[in-house]
Amino acid sequence: xxxxxxxxxxxxxxxxxxxxxxxxxxxxxxxxxxxxxxxxxxxxxxxxxxxxxxxxxxxxxxxxxxxxxxxxxxxxxxxxxxxxxxxxxxxxxxxxxxxxxxxxxxxxxxxxxxxxxxxxxxxxxxxxxxxxxxxxxxxxxxxxxxxxxxxxxxxxxxxxxxxxxxxxxxxxxxxxxxxxxxxxxxxxxxxxxxxxxxxxxxxxxxxxxxxxxxxxxxxxxxxxxxxxxxxxxxxxxxxxxxxxxxxxxxxxxxxxxxxxxxxxxxxxxxxxxxxxxxxxxxxxxxxxxxxxxxxxxxxxxxxxxxxxxxxxxxxxxxxxxxxxxxxxxxxxxxxxxxxxxxxxxxxxxxxxxxxxxxxxxxxxxxxxxxxxxxxxxxxxxxxxxxxxxxxxxxxxxxxxxxxxxxxxxxxxxxxxxxxxxxxxxxxxxxxxxxxxxxxxxxxxxxxxxxxxxxxxxxxxxxx
Amino acid sequence: xxxxxxxxxxxxxxxxxxxxxxxxxxxxxxxxxxxxxxxxxxxxxxxxxxxxxxxxxxxxxxxxxxxxxxxxxxxxxxxxxxxxxxxxxxxxxxxxxxxxxxxxxxxxxxxxxxxxxxxxxxxxxx
Numbered sequence: 001x002x003x004x005x006x007x008x009x010x011x012x013x014x015x016x017x018x019x020x021x022x023x024x025x026x027x028x029x030x031x032x033x034x035x036x037x038x039x040x041x042x043x044x045x046x047x048x049x050x051x052x053x054x055x056x057x058x059x060x061x062x063x064x065x066x067x068x069x070x071x072x073x074x075x076x077x078x079x080x081x082x083x084x085x086x087x088x089x090x091x092x093x094x095x096x097x098x099x100x101x102x103x104x105x106x107x108x109x110x111x112x113x114x115x116x117x118x119x120x121x122x123x124x125x126x127x128x129x130x131x132x133x134x135x136x137x138x139x140x141x142x143x144x145x146x147x148x149x150x151x152x153x154x155x156x157x158x159x160x161x162x163x164x165x166x167x168x169x170x171x172x173x174x175x176x177x178x179x180x181x182x183x184x185x186x187x188x189x190x191x192x193x194x195x196x197x198x199x200x201x202x203x204x205x206x207x208x209x210x211x212x213x214x215x216x217x218x219x220x221x222x223x224x225x226x227x228x229x230x231x232x233x234x235x236x237x238x239x240x241x242x243x244x245x246x247x248x249x250x251x252x253x254x255x256x257x258x259x260x261x262x263x264x265x266x267x268x269x270x271x272x273x274x275x276x277x278x279x280x281x282x283x284x285x286x287x288x289x290x291x292x293x294x295x296x297x298x299x300x301x302x303x304x305x306x307x308x309x310x311x312x313x314x315x316x317x318x319x320x321x322x323x324x325x326x327x328x329x330x331x332x333x334x335x336x337x338x339x340x341x342x343x344x345x346x347x348x349x350x351x352x353x354x355x356x357x358x359x360x361x362x363x364x365x366x367x368x369x370x371x372x373x374x375x376x377x378x379x380x381x382x383x384x385x386x387x388x389x390x391x392x393x394x395x396x397x398x399x400x401x402x403x404x405x406x407x408x409x410x411x412x413x414x415x416x417x418x419x420x421x422x423x424x425x426x427x428x429x430x431x432x433x434x435x436x437x438x439x440x441x442x443x444x445x446x447x448x449x450x451x452x453x454x455x456x457x458x459x460x461x462x463x
Numbered sequence: 464x465x466x467x468x469x470x471x472x473x474x475x476x477x478x479x480x481x482x483x484x485x486x487x488x489x490x491x492x493x494x495x496x497x498x499x500x501x502x503x504x505x506x507x508x509x510x511x512x513x514x515x516x517x518x519x520x521x522x523x524x525x526x527x528x529x530x531x532x533x534x535x536x537x538x539x540x541x542x543x544x545x546x547x548x549x550x551x552x553x554x555x556x557x558x559x560x561x562x563x564x565x566x567x568x569x570x571x572x573x574x575x576x577x578x579x580x581x582x583x584x585x586x587x588x589x
Contacts, residue, residue, distance in 0.1 A: 054554060054555070055554065055555065226487070227487075229481075229485075231588045231589060232481060232482075232485070232587050232588040233485060233587075269485060269500065272498070272500045272539050272541055273485065273486065273487040273498060273500065274487070275539070276487070276489075276496070276498035276500075276536075276539075276541065276543050277487055277489045277496075277498070278489030278490070278491060278496060279489070279496060279543060280491075280494070280496055280532075280543075280545045281532075281534060281545075282534050282536055282543055283534075294536070295534075295536065296538055297536070297538065297539065298538050298539070299539060312538065327555075330555065330556075333558070366558035366559070368559075368560065374560060375559060375560050375561035375566045376566060376567075376570050377525065377559070378525045378526050378527070378551060378559075379551040379557060379558045379559065380551075382525045382527075383525035386525070398560065400558040401558065402558065437555065438555055439555050439556060440492070440553075440554075440555050442492065
């Protein structure tokens with residue numbers, strides 16, 4: 001059943017976002033070890049963790065401001081400690097963007113963890129160049145973003161950099177490569193480039209490995225996570241859903257499976273959903289490494305293996321520029337909720353919304369009637385206005401607004417709370433929240449303007 | 464086999480799209496992409512004919528997309544819809560609880576489609 005092609009590269013993924021399950025890595029590592037052991041000497045395996053999203057980096061940058069030793073993935077220890085010693089003992093190398101806003105501090109943490117585990121002193125490299133938040137880059141960003149930069153309070157600015165510095169760090173002997181904002185699929189492309197010795201303009205192979213990385217980068221999402229829909233899409237053992245393992249061949253083609261002894265499933269349906277996830281034009285999936293093309297891709301289950309093959313992917317020359325995201329302070333988000341139940345509940349919730357609209361002059365309110373219409377509605381309330389009272393008997397009213405001025409945003413919380421005594425009858429369960437907002441600007445910068453590098457850290461840098 | 468009645472029309476049944484296809488939403492900025500993947504190769508042509516960009520725009524009228532593009536992936540028996548400006552600004556700007564618009568695939572999959580009765584055995588679920 002587990003026919004093994006010893007020439008394929010194994011890449012397991014143990015996290016799909018910051019906040020993913022921290023018990024995911026164990027079964028992935030166990031499975032990698034078993035598949036390496038079943039093959040002749042020389043089979044290689046990597047473990048990747050993808051932990052960054054648009055907001056994650058800005059939040060990491062804020063933590064670094066408060067503490068120069070912080071700013072990397074807060075769950076780093078929980079994610080890595082259970083598997084670090086086994087990975088090092090079995091030659092499984094680790095590549096991740098869990099360095100976030102502070103890859104060097106993450107590297108020091110990992111070195112400390114290895115010492116505590118009695119796992120020696122692994123060779124750790126950091127990849128840098130993505131962080132453009134310093135004053136040296138201000139003029140460059142201003143040139144690209146123009147007047148949008150005027151008056152903003154910048155929190156973070158990062159280029160989505162690619163696989164080349166990862167591959168170079170691995171070629172130089174790194175056992176662990178700690179990155180910040182590299183593009184998600186580059187965590188897979190880097191190991192494949194290094195292992196197979198591909199050139200940086202081998203577009204078809206890079207395109208194929210990119211889509212293998214795309215299937216891996218959301219963790220369980222290709223293994224039946226984020227898929228289950230009872231009666232339509234049933235998933236066995238969702239509570240213990242497994243994380244994915246790709247086997248990539250020298251042409252970049254891949255099969256996708258999952259960790260042994262876990263729940264979930266890998267099927268043509270799960271792979272197709274993940275293949276198209278966050279894709280726009282399927283013929284032009286833009287990454288810093290290549291423009292991947294899945295217009296003619298095929299997905300085929302491999303009977304009896306629990307795996308699915310991906311073929312027909314092509315690649316075209318990479319873009320000349322890097323995508324850059326700039327996060328800046330965006331005022332305050334105020335939210336308030338109150339519940340109504342029993343006869344006339346929906347009418348009382350609607351009346352409460354009307355009271356809030358009339359009292360909160362100067363704030364633009366979003367209104368949700370949770371249980372009737374909420375997340376499918378629109379901020380302007382067009383959908384709610386077109387939805388008549390259907391007499392629901394258990395409704396939670398939610399209102400939200402944003403304002404640059406904290407005091408103005410706080411008015412919403414006070415008015416929702418005041419509904420206890422001044423609003424319609426029987427309102428209960430008030431909750432309010434005030435959250436600082438981060439807004440994002442995007443631009444492109446020429447690759448030449450964003451030098452990237454790796455550095456293999458010595459004992460002094462890791463102390 | 465397609466059954467044709469006396470009036471010469473194909474005998475069809477109306478079903479929600481989720482019986483003929485599955486899908487997932489992704490987001491980048493203020494743009495949403497929603498895949499629609501046929502449960503069976505023989506259902507794909509029905510989807511291509513009926514799940515048009517115009518009908519999808521109508522299904523999302525309250526989100527007022529500025530543009531709806533459809534990309535066909537015949538080898539996957541799938542379509543990819545890209546809806547611009549449907550997320551009220553996107554993950555950092557929208558006031559929605561679901562700022563990513565992750566729930567939107569189920570709004571699209573709720574759209575009615577007419578399927579030839581001969582293909583009924585290929586439909587998913589009750």
